[in-house]
Amino acid sequence: MKTTEEIFTILKNIFGESILELVTAQPVEHFIRINPIEINSVCSYLRYNEELLFDSLMNLSGVDDSNGEKTTDADGTQIISGGTLSVYYHLESTKLRHKLTLKVSTEREKPEVASVESTWRHADWHEREAYDLLGIIFLNHPDLRRILMPYDWEAGYPLRKDYKNPEFYQGMKVPY
Amino acid sequence: MSITIEKNKSESKTGIRTEEMVLNMGPQHPSTHGVLRLELQLEGEIITNVIPHIGYLHRCFEKHAEAMNYSQVIPYTDRMDYLASMYNEFGYAIAVEKLLGIQVPERVEYIRVIMGELQRIASHLVALGTYAVDIGAFTPFLFCFRDREKILSLFEQTCGARLLYNYIWVGGLSHDLHPDFINQTNDFIKYFRPKVKELNDLLTKNKIFIDRTANIGVLPLDVAINYGISGPNLRGSGFKWDIRKEDPYSVYNKFDFDIPVGQGLMGKVGDCWDRYYVRILEMEESLRIIEQAVNSIPEGDVTSAIPKRIKPPVGQVYSRVENPRGELGYFIISDGTINPFRVKVKGPSFVHLGVLNEVLKGHMIADVIAILGSIDIVLGEVDR
Numbered sequence: 001m002k003t004t005e006e007i008f009t010i011l012k013n014i015f016g017e018s019i020l021e022l023v024t025a026q027p028v029e030h031f032i033r034i035n036p037i038e039i040n041s042v043c044s045y046l047r048y049n050e051e052l053l054f055d056s057l058m059n060l061s062g063v064d065d066s067n068g069e070k071t072t073d074a075d076g077t078q079i080i081s082g083g084t085l086s087v088y089y090h091l092e093s094t095k096l097r098h099k100l101t102l103k104v105s106t107e108r109e110k111p112e113v114a115s116v117e118s119t120w121r122h123a124d125w126h127e128r129e130a131y132d133l134l135g136i137i138f139l140n141h142p143d144l145r146r147i148l149m150p151y152d153w154e155a156g157y158p159l160r161k162d163y164k165n166p167e168f169y170q171g172m173k174v175p176y
Numbered sequence: 177m178s179i180t181i182e183k184n185k186s187e188s189k190t191g192i193r194t195e196e197m198v199l200n201m202g203p204q205h206p207s208t209h210g211v212l213r214l215e216l217q218l219e220g221e222i223i224t225n226v227i228p229h230i231g232y233l234h235r236c237f238e239k240h241a242e243a244m245n246y247s248q249v250i251p252y253t254d255r256m257d258y259l260a261s262m263y264n265e266f267g268y269a270i271a272v273e274k275l276l277g278i279q280v281p282e283r284v285e286y287i288r289v290i291m292g293e294l295q296r297i298a299s300h301l302v303a304l305g306t307y308a309v310d311i312g313a314f315t316p317f318l319f320c321f322r323d324r325e326k327i328l329s330l331f332e333q334t335c336g337a338r339l340l341y342n343y344i345w346v347g348g349l350s351h352d353l354h355p356d357f358i359n360q361t362n363d364f365i366k367y368f369r370p371k372v373k374e375l376n377d378l379l380t381k382n383k384i385f386i387d388r389t390a391n392i393g394v395l396p397l398d399v400a401i402n403y404g405i406s407g408p409n410l411r412g413s414g415f416k417w418d419i420r421k422e423d424p425y426s427v428y429n430k431f432d433f434d435i436p437v438g439q440g441l442m443g444k445v446g447d448c449w450d451r452y453y454v455r456i457l458e459m460e461e462s463l464r465i466i467e468q469a470v471n472s473i474p475e476g477d478v479t480s481a482i483p484k485r486i487k488p489p490v491g492q493v494y495s496r497v498e499n500p501r502g503e504l505g506y507f508i509i510s511d512g513t514i515n516p517f518r519v520k521v522k523g524p525s526f527v528h529l530g531v532l533n534e535v536l537k538g539h540m541i542a543d544v545i546a547i548l549g550s551i552d553i554v555l556g557e558v559d560r
Binding site: 126 | 230231234236238242274275401404422489491492496505507509517518520522529560
């Protein structure tokens with residue numbers, strides 16, 4: 001059993017600058033912020049190191065932080081420019097019974113995060129979902145296609161906070 | 177009985193050319209339990225690759241949740257895994273209560289556990305009954321649905337709905353139990369115990385059933401953990417892992433129950449039969465929990481802790497419960513307003529469908545149905 005603080009110290013000693021900070025300001029859950037490009041090497045270390053053994057990825061969620069500059073255009077739709085998109089990783093060790101939350105943030109204009117699919121196969125579909133609904137690009141993912149939305153969906157990424165419903169899909173009027 | 181195929185077998189010794197065939201199974205197919213399309217790549221009758229296409233029921237629950245307040249989300253959670261609605265509400269309520277930092281009265285916890293376990297039995301009955309139909313046995317299906325009906329009646333008398341309850345609220349319940357509930361539940365337990373044995377005699381030890389399921393679709397434990405498999409499917413692979421024990425929530429630590437695991441009684445550990453049999457054993461354990469809970473249920477007011485206005489502080493929580501299908505997790509971010517900023521659901525069915533390709537490779541077409549049924553997915557939750 002290791003606490004998030006102890007794991008933070010271990011990671012900081014090995015990965016240095018890639019481990020950005022430990023966030024403990026929130027009441028329920030603490031997490032560690034990590035550089036989005038280095039996330040897979042950190043995860044791979046977390047999984048195979050004998051003191052940590054995080055063999056199970058419980059959940060992977062993409063989030064639109066909605067912290068950019070907000071403008072409203074003529075027909076009243078909100079447009080967000082700048083700011084970040086984030087991915088949260090909830091890890092668990094079934095052998096050592098400890099848990100950990102990681103967060104990476106990436107620029108909204110160029111949302112690129114290293115894929116952890118090679119560390120946990122479980123991440124495959126969750127990353128496809130985050131790509132599908134938020135447009136986060138997972139580098140080195142073997143099969144990054146849409147998963148829930150139609151493959152030919154062109155109206156953008158629904159879970160982004162400035163998503164606008166399309167009027168037409170494949171030439172058909174979309175009823176509301 | 178998986179068969180390995182030699183690569184590049186495009187020309188056999190007799191000079192007859194063979195080629196790969198692609199077969200679409202679904203989206204309208206009785207054995208996919210919903211709208212799921214499987215793109216099967218075949219070498220003769222043997223499967224070389226499977227690509228599941230999902231999303232036919234996608235209505236973006238997560239987007240809906242951002243547009244309404246915390247208590248309005250509950251009816252939407254019902255509609256994800258519509259065979260285990262009670263448990264979806266249960267998980268959501270626990271997650272929001274963690275964010276708010278509130279304690280609910282003991283009576284509420286007991287009722288939630290009773291409802292959750294009744295729901296587990298009802299859900300497993302559907303899983304087992306439809307599984308039997310899928311591989312050709314019709315009678316067990318009728319027996320299972322007859323018994324499930326009794327549970328649905330109990331729910332209906334309690335909260336007025338048979339499938340989509342909106343019963344478990346953040347901080348409490350919408351109604352207290354009706355006065356005769358405890359008697360009726362005790363009657364149900366007495367009625368149902370022998371029925372499990374009946375189902376065993378009828379199906380579990382049936383020679384044809386065993387031939388169709390034993391040694392089919394073996395899911396090794398390391399693969400299962402790597403793919404994030406949970407619930408009866410993980411336990412079928414022989415791993416004693418149940419969130420009710422490992423990460424206890426509500427009042428589960430007050431009850432005495434066992435975690436059944438697959439032991440490979442009819443074949444290899446982690447085959448379809450093991451996954452099936454774990455569910456049978458789990459129903460008996462659920463009966464034990466219900467029996468202990470209804471007979472020790474404390475008095476109290478079930479609506480006293482319901483907050484007038486739900487406005488959690490800024491923060492995030494990942495909270496999980498043991499749904500009839502596996503680990504149901506809610507990741508909720510609060511930005512301090514009355515609407516959730518982000519709700520992400522980790523649904524067990526979604527995760528379990530991801531392992532299908534791994535399990536199906538090398539099996540015959542007829543086994544697709546046996547394996548898909550044993551994994552027990554609900555498409556409403558896969559697509560959310």
